[in-house]
Amino acid sequence: MKRFLLVPLVFVIVLLCSCGSSGTTKTAAVTTSSALPSTTASGSKTSTTTTAVHLVLQTMGVTSYTDENGYYHLVDEVLNSGNSNMENIEIIATYYDASGTVIGTGNTDTELYVLPVNTATPFDVLEKIQPATYQLTVQGDPTTDQPFPGLTIQNTATSIDDTGCYDITGQVNNSSANPAGEVKIIATYYDANKNVIGTAFVYTKDSEVEAGHITTFDLSSYPQQIQPAGYKLQIDAQ
Numbered sequence: 001m002k003r004f005l006l007v008p009l010v011f012v013i014v015l016l017c018s019c020g021s022s023g024t025t026k027t028a029a030v031t032t033s034s035a036l037p038s039t040t041a042s043g044s045k046t047s048t049t050t051t052a053v054h055l056v057l058q059t060m061g062v063t064s065y066t067d068e069n070g071y072y073h074l075v076d077e078v079l080n081s082g083n084s085n086m087e088n089i090e091i092i093a094t095y096y097d098a099s100g101t102v103i104g105t106g107n108t109d110t111e112l113y114v115l116p117v118n119t120a121t122p123f124d125v126l127e128k129i130q131p132a133t134y135q136l137t138v139q140g141d142p143t144t145d146q147p148f149p150g151l152t153i154q155n156t157a158t159s160i161d162d163t164g165c166y167d168i169t170g171q172v173n174n175s176s177a178n179p180a181g182e183v184k185i186i187a188t189y190y191d192a193n194k195n196v197i198g199t200a201f202v203y204t205k206d207s208e209v210e211a212g213h214i215t216t217f218d219l220s221s222y223p224q225q226i227q228p229a230g231y232k233l234q235i236d237a238q
Helices: none
Strands: 057-059 063-066 072-080 085-096 102-109 119-127 133-143 151-160 166-174 184-190 196-203 214-220 230-236
Touching (some): 057 085, 057 133, 072 085, 072 133, 072 196, 085 119, 119 196, 151 230, 196 214
Antiparallel strands (some): 063 072, 085 102, 184 196
């Protein structure tokens, strides 16, 4: 039996992206080069950014936590504040002990494959490790790919399920003239100060949403048991 939760602050932003390849060279947004600024941080928050040829990727304020299975998470959003859409965005974490010695690395991709200008999308780097500090590097490729048009999210509802996880249900309406494949709904969860506290994704019930059709989704924060102050929804589709 689900019990419904009234959420005092909800941010719902719908973004639609298609996949593709531009064949261009990667641009590092956060590096360890002495010519470019970088930030090594411990604890729960850090912010890193630099500029290269008008292509800017930056983290917003990393939150770290260790889950019940011993995995150390670094969750945040990557913002594209440059003047070109970006793709193949990878976040690389380097972990250090208290003496500054590297004890491990980890990596992940952003949840949106293509990241338009002035848009942020979440990531979650997780490794079974307990570092004293960490450093993040963000890199990606510029692309001319554009968002998939005509997909909208509607009729959303939230609840807490029997396991304590946060559940979002809703519909996706394809008002475009083309079918949409692999429609992925991405959630970013925030606390009351708009810090990212988690992310999750799910694919719609129908693997392909025909033009003019509506499908449904049921997105859970499982295994993270959270009650966010707000959330953002984005769509990735082909």
